[in-house]
Structure formats: C-alpha cells, structure tokens
Amino acid sequence: MPSLHRLHRAALYAAVFGTTIVAISTASAEEIIIGAATAQTGVLAPYDQPALAGLRMALDELNAKGGLAGKYTVKLMIKDTRSDTAQTATVAQELIDAGAKIMITPCDADPSISAGQLTQPLGIPTLTLCGSAPVLTGAVGDVMFGTYPADNVQATAVADFAVSEGKKKVFLLTSPDTTYTANLPEYFGKVFEKKGGAIVGRGTFTMGQPDFSAEITNIKGLADKPDLIMTAAYEPDFPAFIQQLRGAGVTIPVYGADAIGTPTIKALGKLVDGVVYTAAGYAEPGSKLEAFNAAFTKYAGHAPESTYEVNGYEIGLILDQAVKTAGSDDPKAIRDAIANLKDFKGITGKITYAGTNRMPLRPVALMRYEGGEGKHVETLIPDASDVPAP
Amino acid sequence: MIAQQIINAVSLGGVYALLALGLAIVFSIVGLINFAHGELMTLSGYALLAALVFGLPFPVAVLVAVSCGALAAVAMERVAFRPMRGASVTSLLLTSFAVSSLLKVVFQNGISARPQAVAMPGWMTGAFSFGDFTIGVGPSISIVVSALALIALEVFLRRSVTGTAMRAAAEDFNVVRLMGIPASRIIATAFLLSGLLAGLAAMLWVAQRASVDPLMGFTPVLKAFIAAVVGGLGSLPGAVAGGFLLGIIEVLLQATLPAAIAPYRDAIVLSGVIAVLLLRPQGLIPAVRVQRS
Numbered sequence: 001m002p003s004l005h006r007l008h009r010a011a012l013y014a015a016v017f018g019t020t021i022v023a024i025s026t027a028s029a030e031e032i033i034i035g036a037a038t039a040q041t042g043v044l045a046p047y048d049q050p051a052l053a054g055l056r057m058a059l060d061e062l063n064a065k066g067g068l069a070g071k072y073t074v075k076l077m078i079k080d081t082r083s084d085t086a087q088t089a090t091v092a093q094e095l096i097d098a099g100a101k102i103m104i105t106p107c108d109a110d111p112s113i114s115a116g117q118l119t120q121p122l123g124i125p126t127l128t129l130c131g132s133a134p135v136l137t138g139a140v141g142d143v144m145f146g147t148y149p150a151d152n153v154q155a156t157a158v159a160d161f162a163v164s165e166g167k168k169k170v171f172l173l174t175s176p177d178t179t180y181t182a183n184l185p186e187y188f189g190k191v192f193e194k195k196g197g198a199i200v201g202r203g204t205f206t207m208g209q210p211d212f213s214a215e216i217t218n219i220k221g222l223a224d225k226p227d228l229i230m231t232a233a234y235e236p237d238f239p240a241f242i243q244q245l246r247g248a249g250v251t252i253p254v255y256g257a258d259a260i261g262t263p264t265i266k267a268l269g270k271l272v273d274g275v276v277y278t279a280a281g282y283a284e285p286g287s288k289l290e291a292f293n294a295a296f297t298k299y300a301g302h303a304p305e306s307t308y309e310v311n312g313y314e315i316g317l318i319l320d321q322a323v324k325t326a327g328s329d330d331p332k333a334i335r336d337a338i339a340n341l342k343d344f345k346g347i348t349g350k351i352t353y354a355g356t357n358r359m360p361l362r363p364v365a366l367m368r369y370e371g372g373e374g375k376h377v378e379t380l381i382p383d384a385s386d387v388p389a390p
Numbered sequence: 391m392i393a394q395q396i397i398n399a400v401s402l403g404g405v406y407a408l409l410a411l412g413l414a415i416v417f418s419i420v421g422l423i424n425f426a427h428g429e430l431m432t433l434s435g436y437a438l439l440a441a442l443v444f445g446l447p448f449p450v451a452v453l454v455a456v457s458c459g460a461l462a463a464v465a466m467e468r469v470a471f472r473p474m475r476g477a478s479v480t481s482l483l484l485t486s487f488a489v490s491s492l493l494k495v496v497f498q499n500g501i502s503a504r505p506q507a508v509a510m511p512g513w514m515t516g517a518f519s520f521g522d523f524t525i526g527v528g529p530s531i532s533i534v535v536s537a538l539a540l541i542a543l544e545v546f547l548r549r550s551v552t553g554t555a556m557r558a559a560a561e562d563f564n565v566v567r568l569m570g571i572p573a574s575r576i577i578a579t580a581f582l583l584s585g586l587l588a589g590l591a592a593m594l595w596v597a598q599r600a601s602v603d604p605l606m607g608f609t610p611v612l613k614a615f616i617a618a619v620v621g622g623l624g625s626l627p628g629a630v631a632g633g634f635l636l637g638i639i640e641v642l643l644q645a646t647l648p649a650a651i652a653p654y655r656d657a658i659v660l661s662g663v664i665a666v667l668l669l670r671p672q673g674l675i676p677a678v679r680v681q682r683s
Contacts, residue, residue: 041495043605045503176653204652208609210405210595213398213529214644220524221391235505236601243510243600247526249517267507268600271515 032072032329034059034319035079035095036104037115038129042083046235046262047107047308051129052078054309055104057299058316068323081106089114096122101331102319107308109133109179116140125322125335127315130308132258133179134390137358143335147315148308150359151180151232152390154257154278155187156382157364161276162192162228162255169200171219171252173231173241177207183390184232184257190388192230200224207237212244219250226252234259239268246271261306261367261374269372280307281348282365282376288347307348307365314346349379357390394524395645401529403637404536405594407630409614410621411543412587414629418560418677419580420475422482423615423623426466428607429493430585434459434592435602436501439508448511456589463585464578471581472574490607497604505603508596532594539590540630543583547626552579560624561678620666622673631674 036055038048059074067073077098079091088111092103096118103119105112107130119126120141127145128136134150149157162170172189175181189199201222203215219229229252233241238260245254255276265272283289292310297303304310319334321344326333342354349363361384366377409427416424437458441451470489474482514531517524547553552575559566559576567573595610596602613636621632639662643655666674 039503041498041503045498046505049503202649204649206653206656210609210613211398211402211598211641211644213402213526214395214641217391217394217398218645220394236599236603236606239505239507239601240599243515244526244528244598247515247517247528247598249519249524249526262504264505264507264601267509269507269509270512271509271600 030067030072030329031075032068032102032323033075033077033095033098033100034102034104035077035092035098035100037079037081037088037092037095037106037111038104039083039106039111040078040080042081044081044083044106044108044111046264047259048129050305051107051308051312051315052104053300054296054304054312055129055315056312057296057309058313058320060299062316062320068320068329069327072323072329081111083111085111085114088112089118092118096124100124101329102334103127104129104315105131107131109136109139112136112144113139116144119143123332123335125331125338127318127338129315130258130311132359133183134357134359135179135183138390142339142358144358145338145353146359147318148258148280148311149278149362149364150390151184151257152187152387153359153361153382154364155184156191156387157278157366157380158230158255158257158276159188159191159195159197160380160382160386161366161377162188162230163195163197167192167197167228169198169224169226170228170230171201171203171222171226172199173203173205173215173229173233175205175207175233175237180259181207181232181234185230187388188230188255191386194386198224200226205233205237205241209237210240212241213248216245216248216250219245219252220248228252229254230256232257232259235262235264238265239271242268242271242275258307263305266369266372266374272369273371275369276377277367277369277374279365279367279374280311281363282367282379284376292347310347314348314351317346318344318351349381395641397525397529397533398645399638399641400634401532401637402641403634404533405591405610405633406613406617406637407633408536408539408587408591408594409610410617410629410633411540411626412584412591413611413614413618414621414624414626415556415580415587416584417618418624418626419556419563420471420482420577421479422471422486423618424466424471424584425483425486425611425615426470426489426493426607427584427588427614428609428611429490429497430459430463430466430588430607431592431595431610432493432497432602432604432607433462434589435508435596435606436497436506438593438596439506439602442508452593455593456586459589459592460582460585463581463588466585467578467581472577475577490611494604494607501604503604505601505606507601510597510600514597528597531597535590535594539587543587543626546583552576556580616660616663620663620673622670622676624677625673625675628673628675628677635674 039045081088092115103126105115105128112128112131130148132148137144172185258278260277322337325337344351352361365379367374434455438455441454517526617632617636621628
C-alpha cells in the first residue's frame with residue numbers, strides 16, 4: 001500500500017514541521033514483500049538454512065542501499081515448511097495472502113512444485129533456493145526458476161571428469177524417493193555411456209533405510225567389477241552407505257554431486273577420502289567468492305558451510321538486477337526480466353537464463369575430499385550438447 | 391554370497407530384536423507402546439558424539455552413551471508417563487507421540503537440523519577375510535552385542551527377584567502389587583531396561599550409519615513396532631522372533647528383488663506382516679495375557 005504509506009509519512013512530517021511537504025512523498029521508499037517458504041526443520045533444513053542465510057545477507061545489503069534497484073525496500077517473510085510438501089503449499093498460500101510479489105521455495109523439487117502450483121496462476125516469480133532437478137521448471141511453468149546448477153549439468157560435469165580419469169564401468173545407486181536421488185545418477189549414466197563407458201549394475205535404496213548390506217553384497221558379487229559407484233544419496237543415507245561399503249571391504253571410489261558438499265560429510269574424514277562432488281563455485285585466492293566468504297563470515301559469525309550460501313546471495317543479486325531491468329515491482333515484469341538475464345556477473349561466475357528452460361547456465365566446480373578437506377579439482381561449464389535432456 | 395547375506399540378515403535382525411524388545415518390555419507391564427523409544431536412541435547417539443568430542447576414549451564414550459539412554463528412559467517415565475498412570479491406552483499412546491515430537495524439535499533447534507558425523511574408530515570399518523569371503527567388523531559386533539544383550543536380559547528376568555516380579559507383573563500386575571511389590575519400582579525398572587536396550591541399539595545403529603540426526607529415531611521405532619506386533623505384542627520372545635524375522639525378510643528382498651521391483655520392498659514387507667497377522671492374529675509367539683492397544 002504505497003499510497004497510504006506516503007500519506008502517512010506526509011502527515012507525520014506535516015505534524016512535526018507544521019508544513020505540508022510534497023517533495024518527500026516521491027523520495028520515500030516503497031516496500032516489496034518476498035515470501036520465503038523454506039524448511040526451518042526437517043530433512044531439508046540443513047540445505048535451506050545456509051541458502052537462506054546467503055539470501056538474507058544480500059537483502060540486508062541491498063536494503064542498506066535503498067532496496068531492490070535502490071528503490072523497493074525488501075520485507076522478507078519467512079515461514080517454516082517443516083520439509084513437508086503439503087505444508088509448503090499451506091505456507092506459500094499464507095505468504096501470497098500476505099502480499100508476496102516474489103516467492104522463494106525449498107531446496108527440493110517436490111515442495112517447490114507444490115508452491116509453484118499456487119504462484120503460477122498469479123504470475124509470481126518463484127525461485128528455488130537450491131532445488132536442482134531440471135524437470136522442476138517444466139513441471140510448474142514460466143514463473144518457476146532454478147538457481148543452482150541443474151542435476152543434468154552437474155552429472156555431465158562429473159561424467160566428463162570420470163571419463164577423463166579413464167573410468168570405464170559404473171554402478172548406479174539411485175532412490176526413487178526424490179527426483180534428485182532418482183535422476184541424477186541416470187543422467188550421469190547417459191553421458192558416461194555416450195562417451196564410451198558402461199553401466200555394469202544398478203541398485204536402489206529407500207531414503208532413511210537402516211541397512212545397505214544386501215545392496216553392498218550385490219555390488220561385491222558383480223561379475224563385471226565397476227571401477228566407480230555413482231550416487232546422489234545425501235545425508236544421512238550417504239554416510240550410512242559409505243560406512244557400510246568400506247566396512248565390507250569394498251574400496252571402489254564413490255562419486256556424488258552437490259548434496260554431499262556439506263560439513264557433515266567432510267567431518268567423516270578418512271571415510272570419504274577420494275569422494276568427488278560438485279559445488280556452485282570454488283573460492284580461488286583473489287576471487288569474488290573468496291571475498292564473499294570473508295564478508296559472510298563477518299555477517300553470520302561463522303564461515304559458509306558450502307556454496308549454498310553464495311547461491312542464496314546470488315539470488316538476491318539476480319532479483320536486484322531483475323527489478324532494475326523491469327523498472328517496477330510488477331511480478332510479471334520481474335519474471336520477464338529474470339527469464340531474459342544473460343551473462344549476469346554473479347559471485348561464482350556468469351549466470352544466464354535467456355535461452356534456457358529457466359534452469360540457469362552457470363559453472364560447476366568439481367571437488368574431491370582428501371584428508372578431511374574439500375580440494376578443488378576443476379571448474380567447468382559442460383558443453384550444452386553433452387547435457388542430457390531432463 | 392549366500393552366507394554373506396545370511397550374516398547381513400542376522401546382523402540387522404539382531405538390532406531390530408533389541409529395539410522390539412525395548413518396546414515389548416514396557417508394553418508387557420504398562421500397556422504402553424512408547425513411540426518416543428526412537429528418541430531415546432537419538433539421545434544416546436548425541437551422548438556418544440558429545441562424549442567423543444570431550445575426548446573420552448571410545449569404550450568409555452559408549453558406556454556414557456548407553457547409560458544416558460537408560461537414565462533418559464527413567465526420566466521420561468517419571469516426567470511424562472507417571473502422571474498418566476492408569477489412563478487409557480489411547481492417552482498413553484498420544485503422550486508418547488507428544489514426547490517424541492517434543493524431543494525431535496528440541497534436538498533440531500537445540501543442536502542442529504543437520505546430521506552430525508560420528509567418526510567411528512578405524513577398526514570398526516575393517517573386515518576379516520577368509521579367502522574371498524569377508525565379514526565386516528561392524529556386522530560381527532552387531533551380532534555379538536545383540537546375542538549378549540538377549541542372554542543377559544533372559545538371565546536377569548529368570549534369576550533375579552526384580553526380574554521374576556516383572557515377569558509376574560506382565561501376567562497380572564494387580565496380584566504382584568498385592569504381594570507387596572511396589573509398582574513404581576517395577577515400572578521404573580521396565581523403562582530402565584528399555585532405555586538400556588535403546589542405548590545399545592543406538593550404538594549399533596550409529597556404528598553402521600556414521601552420523602546422528604534429530605530424526606534418526608523414526609525409522610527404528612517403526613521397525614521395532616512392526617517386529618513387536620508380528621511377534622505378539624507384549625511377548626518378549628515374540629519381540630525377538632519378530633525382530634529377526636523382519637531383518638531377514640528385508641535383507642532377503644533387497645538381495646533378490648530385481649531393480650525394477652526393489653522400490654516396492656517396504657510394501658512387500660508390510661504385506662507379509664499383514665499375512666502373518668491374518669494367520670496368527672496374536673502374533674508369532676503370543677503374550678500370556680493378551681492386550682490390544
């Protein structure tokens with residue numbers, strides 16, 4: 001209600017100074033509500049919270065400079081989804097009712113889609129914090145944007161790397177429980193086969209499954225021994241799997257993707273030596289990301305846990321740029337501006353939405369755990385023609 | 391490979407048996423299915439982590455963690471369930487759900503929503519080899535610990551006065567009280583034992599999973615509940631049988647189902663449970679005094 005706001009202010013000044021000040025009203029900042037339906041509790045909280053912290057930092061900085069495009073002060077409204085898909089829809093509706101013009105959704109496709117079902121008819125641009133399933137944007141429609149490197153892009157990067165290492169035979173471990181755990185290893189398999197590798201076996205698990213021993217015994221019993229296991233399992237399943245795998249005396253390397261780039265996995269120490277994963281960027285000395293990490297540490301009182309923080313921060317920058325381009329706080333104009341973003345200079349590298357299905361083109365950093373530390377392997381943007389269709 | 395899968399099955403079955411036994415002991419005496427049993431495990435897991443962070447040697451840390459589970463169970467009884475004594479089965483059940491939810495939120499907000507890695511000593515991830523046959527140290531410990539715990543419990547229930555009183559209480563609590571045995575002591579002991587079992591199960595669970603998280607109690611308590619029901623609610627031998635049966639079926643299906651059907655594993659297991667209950671509605675080894683919750 002900007003007009004009421006201005007009236008209020010003008011009245012206040014009039015009361016204080018006993019004069020009517022007309023000029024003041026045009027200079028006053030307007031407010032834009034960003035709704036964040038994110039997990040404060042439950043399995044997604046360890047992913048949503050770091051990303052949200054990054055976004056908050058960006059919005060605080062922008063607000064100090066007058067808000068988005070220097071004009072629209074951001075009011076960030078956060079509601080807990082409890083990592084539950086139905087609850088996500090409920091709080092998304094509450095945020096819409098409160099006047100949200102931009103929606104932020106959790107780090108997973110399913111809850112993001114449930115929120116997107118509500119924002120799509122209203123044309124409210126909706127960005128997932130770090131949901132990376134490439135089917136996500138198509139499942140909702142033109143208001144839905146991914147922000148993190150998509151699963152098929154990440155999988156291509158890992159597959160390219162595995163092929164360059166001379167790996168020939170892979171075992172894929174998937175779980176049908178989420179799009180991420182089900183599809184990412186399969187994207188890897190597609191690229192790996194196309195480049196001359198072979199899939200020698202497949203296994204599945206249920207998320208939260210207590211015991212991987214049967215699956216591991218199957219892997220040990222394969223006639224054609226894999227030289228690599230690819231999985232998108234994350235915590236707490238990934239630690240359980242690798243603990244039991246190594247416990248059974250299997251030393252085959254295990255590769256994964258972004259969801260295992262976390263302090264929990266790093267803290268497993270020697271157990272995860274040699275595990276390759278992905279990140280949205282790597283803080284090389286003198287890079288913008290290194291500067292961000294320092295600034296974040298000052299802001300939050302602790303260093304970033306992963307690249308989800310910087311990804312959240314970049315969402316703030318993307319929104320700022322989009323509002324600048326749109327020249328207004330109209331949700332449809334903001335949506336169009338995001339969709340046409342090209343070579344936007346973020347912290348981790350260039351981000352492009354134009355010409356994509358709203359999953360951004362952006363660099364992927366490959367990392368490897370060694371001695372309890374994440375070591376940078378390389379940063380690349382996979383060739384678009386190699387990336388398998390979602 | 392078949393021998394290997396049998397070891398896998400026995401190792402998982404042993405953990406389920408410990409969990410189911412923990413539920414069954416309390417149920418046989420108070421008629422309560424304690425759904426906060428899983429949170430006792432979580433608590434023991436965090437206690438282990440804390441003890442290791444404070445630099446305690448591994449065996450001491452395990453001891454501390456298991457005792458924490460046992461004490462927490464007694465405290466839980468004192469705070470949440472004693473005031474509800476004599477209440478209906480439904481009220482007790484709801485109370486246990488409330489305790490469970492409350493503890494989960496406390497863990498999430500007080501510690502962290504993120505799982506915490508628990509670095510197990512290196513020897514635990516080792517394996518013995520006999521030719522091309524390997525047995526992991528983890529599963530072996532699981533089997534040995536479960537067996538010892540089951541034997542120790544059996545000896546306690548058969549040979550000690552309190553144990554005898556508990557067995558009697560499971561058959562007819564009122565008569566036991568008329569014999570002059572204090573009810574509170576029996577009930578507190580039941581919770582203490584269930585907490586000990588939860589603590590032990592938690593150690594085996596964490597050793598296999600290498601992390602603790604606020605929600606980690608959910609799956610085990612569910613499995614324990616299924617095992618206890620299949621075995622015969624309130625029957626201790628039944629709980630053990632149910633636990634092993636569940637573990638064996640799960641591993642067998644995971645090992646043999648083709649990849650396309652594997653996702654339906656849990657559905658198949660639960661259908662099996664329904665089939666068992668249709669044939670034997672009171673469970674595999676029914677309790678002497680059958681209760682229904």
